[in-house]
Amino acid sequence: MMSFLRAVKGRAYPRVIGALREPSWMFWEIFLPLLSISAYVFVYRALHAPPEFEGFVILGGIMTAYWLNVLWGMASQFYWEKETGNLQHYIMAPAPLESILAGMALGGMFNTTTRAVSILLLGTWLFHVHMVITDPLLLALIFLICLAAMYAMGMMFSSLFLLWGREAWVLNSLFEEPIYFLSGQNFPIKALGSYVALAASIIPLTLGLDAMRQLIFPSSLPYALMNPYIELLILSLLTIVYLILARIFLKKMELLGKTKGTILTRWL
Amino acid sequence: MHVNAIEVRNVWRIFKSRDGIVEALKDVNLEVRKGELFGLLGPNGAGKTTLIRILTTLLLPTRGEAYVLGYNTAKEEDKIRPLINMVSGGEYSGYGLLTVKENLWMFSQFYGIPSRVAKGRILELAKELKFEDILNKKVRNLSTGQRQKMNIARAFLTDPKVIFLDEPTLGLDVEVAREIRSFVKRWITEKEDRTVVLTTHYMHEAEQLCDRIAIINEGKIIALDTAENLKKRVSSEFSLLLRIAPKIDVSWIKNIEGVLNFISRVEDDGLRLRIIMEREESIGDIVDGFIRRGGKITYLSKEEPTLEDVFLKLTGRGLE
Numbered sequence: 135m136m137s138f139l140r141a142v143k144g145r146a147y148p149r150v151i152g153a154l155r156e157p158s159w160m161f162w163e164i165f166l167p168l169l170s171i172s173a174y175v176f177v178y179r180a181l182h183a184p185p186e187f188e189g190f191v192i193l194g195g196i197m198t199a200y201w202l203n204v205l206w207g208m209a210s211q212f213y214w215e216k217e218t219g220n221l222q223h224y225i226m227a228p229a230p231l232e233s234i235l236a237g238m239a240l241g242g243m244f245n246t247t248t249r250a251v252s253i254l255l256l257g258t259w260l261f262h263v264h265m266v267i268t269d270p271l272l273l274a275l276i277f278l279i280c281l282a283a284m285y286a287m288g289m290m291f292s293s294l295f296l297l298w299g300r301e302a303w304v305l306n307s308l309f310e311e312p313i314y315f316l317s318g319q320n321f322p323i324k325a326l327g328s329y330v331a332l333a334a335s336i337i338p339l340t341l342g343l344d345a346m347r348q349l350i351f352p353s354s355l356p357y358a359l360m361n362p363y364i365e366l367l368i369l370s371l372l373t374i375v376y377l378i379l380a381r382i383f384l385k386k387m388e389l390l391g392k393t394k395g396t397i398l399t400r401w402l
Numbered sequence: 403m404h405v406n407a408i409e410v411r412n413v414w415r416i417f418k419s420r421d422g423i424v425e426a427l428k429d430v431n432l433e434v435r436k437g438e439l440f441g442l443l444g445p446n447g448a449g450k451t452t453l454i455r456i457l458t459t460l461l462l463p464t465r466g467e468a469y470v471l472g473y474n475t476a477k478e479e480d481k482i483r484p485l486i487n488m489v490s491g492g493e494y495s496g497y498g499l500l501t502v503k504e505n506l507w508m509f510s511q512f513y514g515i516p517s518r519v520a521k522g523r524i525l526e527l528a529k530e531l532k533f534e535d536i537l538n539k540k541v542r543n544l545s546t547g548q549r550q551k552m553n554i555a556r557a558f559l560t561d562p563k564v565i566f567l568d569e570p571t572l573g574l575d576v577e578v579a580r581e582i583r584s585f586v587k588r589w590i591t592e593k594e595d596r597t598v599v600l601t602t603h604y605m606h607e608a609e610q611l612c613d614r615i616a617i618i619n620e621g622k623i624i625a626l627d628t629a630e631n632l633k634k635r636v637s638s639e640f641s642l643l644l645r646i647a648p649k650i651d652v653s654w655i656k657n658i659e660g661v662l663n664f665i666s667r668v669e670d671d672g673l674r675l676r677i678i679m680e681r682e683e684s685i686g687d688i689v690d691g692f693i694r695r696g697g698k699i700t701y702l703s704k705e706e707p708t709l710e711d712v713f714l715k716l717t718g719r720g721l722e
Contacts (some may be wrong), residue, residue: 144511147504148497168556219495223556226458227512228484234512314584390461395417395455 141229142237149207149241153248159299162197164252171195172251173259174320180219186351187321194207194345195320196250199337200284201313203246205306206286211238212296223390231384235292237287276362279369280342287291287338293383297390313337318344322357327389331359340371341365347369389391406469407564408434408704413466415452415616415621426452428621437580437594439586441612442601443709449621450601451490454568458488459600465702470564484513487557491572496555498542502533502552505541506559513560520559527555547578553580558589562598571607575581583611605709615709619717629709636707636715639680645701646692647672654691660684663718672700678711 153159157171174191215221224234257263262368266274295305317323317339318329323331345362347354415427427449434440442450455461456468459479470482474489496505503524510520528534533551536544544552551568552579557565565584571579590596602608608615616626625632639662645650652666652675660681669672677688685704692699 140514140516144508147508147511148500149505152497152499219490219493222460222488223495223509224512225460226483226486226488227509228480228514229512363435392460395415395452395461 136260137229138233141227141233142240144229145234145237146241146244147237149238149245155247158247159397160252161251164256167195167199167253168256169370171257172260183266184353186347186354188261189263190322190347190352190354191320192254192261192263193343193350195253195257197317197343197346198314198319199250199253199341200243200246200281201317202310203242203286204284205291205309207242207245208235208238208285209291209309210306212292216296225388231388232289232381235289235380235384242332243281243285266352267350268352269349272362272366273346276342276345276349276366276369278344279366279373280338283338283342283369283373283376286373286380289380290376290383293380293387296387299385313339316340322347322354322359324357324359328359335359335368336372338369341369341372345369403701405436405473406433407436407438407471408432408440408599409469411452411457411467411469412430413463413468413637415449415456416464416542419534424626426621427456429466430618430621430623431699432616432623432626434597434599434681436597437590438613439590439598439600439606439611441609441615442599442618443603443605443615443713444601445603448618450618451568453618454488454566454599454601458486458566459483476702477685484560485562486566487556487560487562488566488568489550489553491550491569491574492546493553494694495556499540501538501540502528502544502548503537503575505552505573509556510559515618523559523561523705527558530588531555532581537678538684550578550582554585563595564599567598569601569603571604579607583607587611605713609709617678617709617713617716619713624716625712632709632712633707636678636711639678639707639715640682641705641707641711642675642677642679642685642688643701643703644677644688644699645669645672645673646675646697647700648697649673650692650695650697654695656689658684658691661688663713663714664720667717676710676714678714 171191177186178187178191212221215224224231231386260266298305316334317337318326323334323344326334331340344359345365348358348362409650410430410432413427413430415426417424417426430449432454442453444450452461455473456463457470459475459482462476471485473481477480492494496509500508506524507517507520508560524537528537531551531554533548533555536548541549541552542578554570571582574582582676586598586600590598600608600611614626615632616623617632618624625635649668649672655661655664655677660679661684662678662680664675664677689699689702
């Protein structure tokens, strides 16, 4: 157990230190997302949409920061690690790959939280978004379980991206825009119709956003997809399912890599 | 208790691709004793790295079995991994924004080494490998030699029982390569149960470091012995080194009596030749042959046999 935790700490370290050592992220990951958020806010204002829609956009921007981290920092990470030669050292090390992924996830969460908080503070201040948190405990729980489910999904993708054998950025693009759309990043997911919304619920971001909107903007209840407690339950189940699948795909990736010789190392 | 650190039994490794089938290893058999500094010498593409990948549990053999410290590499990787480590030449592992010290500490955590112990070992290794001055330098700002010293430290930090050095001095300047070689030599003599497997295509490196050397070519071990014994195989022979200008046909050389094999390399203004021969009297025939064909000999030297000559005699190819 101590060895597992040491490996988690070791792999989380570059991400934590990266946030402190590279201040340029402030421009790229706070200012630029704020521009994108502003565009949606002004569209809603021009259309005289209910004021909570502006809050939807801020919340969507915050959770998108995590989704981007899941894609670029988790799902495609083993691909980048293979390119630099780190992956073979991770596989050769006695630490299980799960501990490496857990370290990436925790480091990524820390890193992204600093960005997310900045977007939250600046966004609410700039656009005077009014939040009424009805159940802080449930909100915190849904937020954390939503993150757990998203990063578990990222762990699952990390092996799949290697197995699919495409350039990681191509796969990231595939999962970026469609997920923005299907998760209802900037609009109530119910607008897509109940069937599409339910199908989109396998994406943790969809349920997480829907539940958090209800708990932060009570006037948005008419746009809600389902009860936040049910959404919490489904998110918990998704976390477990994605973690189990991540483990299965990790084993499969390692076995296939060792059999074919082309997955784990760049040179073969 | 196993006396062998490594045992390879009838190992084949076949890669299938769209372009066809490549037999990277063909029925390889070898044993490396505990405490031995064992060399795998062969040209690029000979199968050295494939064999290392199998022994480091990164690749499965297509057929046959390999054992490290008595454990099967295909089935008992969990027992092998804490006991081994590996460094490759031209490696770019680690993260550029971390310092050398931070990178080394990070890798030590994957082996469950307590931070305090790891930090102590990092300082010791930095002192031994003479890179104390760059411990706080970001990895992305390192030179090739500094980077490879860090890679070497990364692998030795975990105090492995068996270490695999895959072309560890590839592309390094003479001084750094010498420092790494002398460090490896010191390390193995400190404790008797330490084993090093070194792959290289630098014959002087293999000759200088290794207790025994396996010569590998086209996936097969074609000779295995001490450097001294291998050279005895060509003791009755010698090498003739020549530089010829301009580039002319040299295929006639093999028809001269006493010539066993030769290799030629194209240079800017001519050819460089290494001819392995067994009759001194034939040197005149070779010189005469070049003059008659319009070739000018700009350099000629007779040398004692080297490992490259052993390789040349056995395969008809050069090592580099």
